[in-house]
Amino acid sequence: MESAGKNENFLVTKSVPVIVKPASKTNGGLFFLSNVDQYQCLIISTVYSYKPSTRSSDNVFEVIKQALAEVLVHYYPLAGKLIVGSDGRLVVECTGEGVPFIEATTTHELEALGNLTKSNFGILGQLVHTLPPTKSILEVPLLAIQVTRFNCGGFVLGVAINHSMVDGLCAMEFISSWAEIAKGSPITVLPFLDRAVMKAREHPKIEFPHHEFFQIKDLPKTITASEDEIFLIKSFSFNVERLEQLKRSAMEDGLIERCSSFVVVAAYTWRIMTESLKMEADEMTKLVFPVDLRSKFNPPFPKGYFGNAIFHTGCLCSAGELTSKPLSFAVQMVQDSIKLVTEDYVRSAIDHYEVNRKNPMATYTLFLSTWSKLDFLTTDFGWGKPNQVMLGNPGPNLCFILPQEEGKKDVDILVVMKESLMNTFEDVIQL
Template sequence: METTGDDEGNKLKVKQGEPILVPPAEETPRVPYFLSNLDQNVAVIIKTVFCFKSKDEGNERAAKVIKDALAKVLVHYYPLAGRLAISVEGKLMVDCTGEGVLFVEAEADCNMADVGDIDKPESATLDKLIYIVRGAKNILEMPLLVVQLTKFRCGGFVLGVAMHHCMFDGIAAIEFAKSMSEIAQNLPLSIPPFLDRSILRSRTPPRVEFPHREFLEITDISDMATIYEHHPMVYRSFCFNLEKLDRLKRLAIEESFVSKCTSFEALSGFVWQARTRALGLRFEQQTKLLFAIDSRARFNPPLPGRYFGNGIFLANSLATAGELTKNSVGFAVKKVQEANRMVTDSYIRSAIDYFEMTRARPSLTGTLVLTTWSRLPFHTINFGWGEPLHYGPAALPEKELALFKSHGKERNSIVVTMGLPDSAMAIFEQLVEEI
C-alpha cells in the first residue's frame, strides 16, 4: 500500500492499493485501430473527479461494481483496452492488445466533505484522487484509461479518471460513461458506439482550401514567457450567474458590434478580452482565440450517432491586444461569432488535410483555448449511487486553457476555471468583479 500526502498542511491521506489491469470481459478484436487527424491534435491526458454518495448505500460494493462494469463495457469499447503506438505514417494509432485499463482501489482517512473545493484544479488534494502511472516516459507507455476509486469514511467515494484525449472528446466520454453506468445497473446497453474513425481520413490527394490560422505561430513581442516564468501560476474558478451573463450580453450589443449573442459567445469574448488586459500585453501583440465546438452535425453527411472519437474542432480568431482592449466586449464577441460561422464541412476537411500534409499542431503562443463542459450532462452519470454530488477537472492540461462548466441546481450558471500568473490573476479577478 502507498500513502500519499503533502507538506503544505493538507490533512487528507489516501492509501492506494496495488494497481490492477481490468481487461475486457470477453475476447475482443486484436487489430490496429485508426485515429483520425482530429484525434492526433489532442494528445494530452484529461484528469477528472466525480464524487458519489448515496443516502441508502455505502461504498462497500463500489469497487466490484465499477470493475465489473469496466470489464463489460470494454467489450463494446475494445480499443480502450489497447495501447497507443506509432503507425508506419508516423501518427498515433492504437494497438488493440486487449491488455485492459488500469484500476486502483484506495481509501481516504476522512469524510468526502473534507476534500474541499473541487472547482479549483491543480490542488494537492485532487492529485491524491488520481493515480499517477510511475515510470512511464511518455504517453505511449500509459494505459488509455486509468480509474482510481477512493472510498471515504462517510460511505461516499470518488472516481478519479485519467484518460487520453485522443480517445475521447467530451461527448464521447459522456456516452462511454453512460454505457458503463447502464451496465453497472444491470441494464442493457442502449446504443453501441460507432467505432470506425476512418470516415474522417484525409482526402486523396489532400486539398487545403482555406488558411488555417489555428496553426499560426505567434511572435511573443510582450515577453509572456518571462511573465509565466517569474510569477507562480494560480488557479481560480469564477461563477457567472444568469444576472452576470445577461449583463455581459447587454454590454456586447451596446456598441452595435453584434445585434444578439448567446451566453457562451458573450462569456468567451469577455474572458478573451479580460485575460489580454490582465496579462498587460503590448497593443501590437497578436493574440489568438481557439474554442472547441462540436462539429458532428457540421459534416456533410453528419457523423453517425454515438461516434466514438473526437468530433470537436478548434474554431479560431485573431486580434491584436490593442483591438481587444480599446473596444467594448462586443468586438470580441463578434470575432467569436465569425469564427463559429467559419467552421463548415469543407473547412474541417481542409484542416484534416492540412495536418496530413504538415503534421502541424495548433500553436499556443499568445493563445487562449476555451473548452466548454456547460452543455455536457456529466451530472447525470449514475452507477447506482445516484448522480454525482460534484464533478470537475483535477488538472488543466495546458496553462492557456480555460474551462466553462455549468453550475447550480438549474445548471444555468457557468463556472469559468483557469490559471494565470499571480500578478495577472489579481487584475482578472478585478475585471470580473466590475461586471
C-alpha cells in the same frame, strides 16, 4: 500498499494497480486515429464525487471494476496501447491488455474535499492515477481508473483518459455506458468505432486560410516569468444582469444584431485574459475553443461516434486591437469563427494538418471549452448521482463554462491559471 504524497494533511493510500482486461475476447489489429485525434494526444483527468447513500459502498471497488471489464468489450481500443505506425502517425494497437485500476482509501470524510471548484491540484491529483513523468506519451495508459473510498462511505471516481481517444461528449457516453452496466442495465448508446469520416483526403486540398493553426512565437513575459508557480482553480459567475449588460455593450454600436451568452462570455473573458497578461499592443493574442461537428457534416456523425467529433476554431488579432476596440469587435470575431466551421472548412483544416502537422492548441492566450452540454452530474453507478465533478489535472490559461442548473440563466466559468496571473485576472474581471 503504497501511499500517495501529502497535501495540506489530505492523504490517500493507494493499492498497487491491477490490470482490468475486457471481460471477453475483442478485436485485434490497428485502430485509426484521425488528424483531430492526433493533435490532442494528452491526458485529461476528471474526478466524480459521490456522497454516502443508503446503499453500502463496501463492494464499490468490485462493482465498478467488473463493470469496467464488461464495458471495455464494447470500447476495446481503450484497452490497447498507443504506438507510432510505419507512416509516423499515432495509432492504437488493440492488444486487449487492459487498463490500470487502483483501489484507494482515506480516513477523511468526503466533506474534507469541500467545494471542488475551490480545491487545488495537489488534492485532486491524489484522486486520479498519475504516473511519474515519462519520456513519451506512448508509455502512459490510454485509460486509467482510480476509486477512492472515504471513511463516511462516500467515494470518488478518478478517470484519466487520453484525449486522442475521446472528446467530452464521447467520454460521457463511455462513462454512462459503464454506469449502466454497473446497475445491470443495457447500454443505451453503443459506440460507433469507425473514424473514417474524419480521414484526410487522398489528395489534400487546403481551401481556406486557417488562422487557428497560427503559432505564437513570443509568449508574453508574464507567462514565462510564472513558470515555477502553482496552478490555481477559481470560479466566477456571470449573473443575468451582468450578461445582459455585456450583451447591450456588445450591440450598442450596431455592428452585431444579436449575441448569445456563450459568445459574449468567450469574447469578454478573452479580452480580460489579454489585459491580465499585460501584453504589448503588437503582440498576437489567440482564443481557441472547440466546436461540435456532429450535426455539421452531411450526413451527420453516426450516433455514438467514438472519437473526437470536434474542431478547434480560433480568433487571432493583436492585443492592442482587442483591448482598445469595443466589445463588439471581439464578439464578432467569435461569431465569425463559429460560422467558419462548416464541413468544407473542417475538411480543409484536416488536410492542412496532414500537410503541415501544426497543432491549433500548441500556443494560445486562452483556451475555452463549454461543459454546459455534458451530463456530468447524471452518472449513477448504483449509489446515486455525483454531487460534484471537477477537472483533475491543470493546464495553462484554461476556461470552462460549467453546466447550468435547470431553470438557471447565470453562466458560471471555471478558470485555471498560474497564481500571479490569477490574482491579476481577479482584479481586472468585473462581475
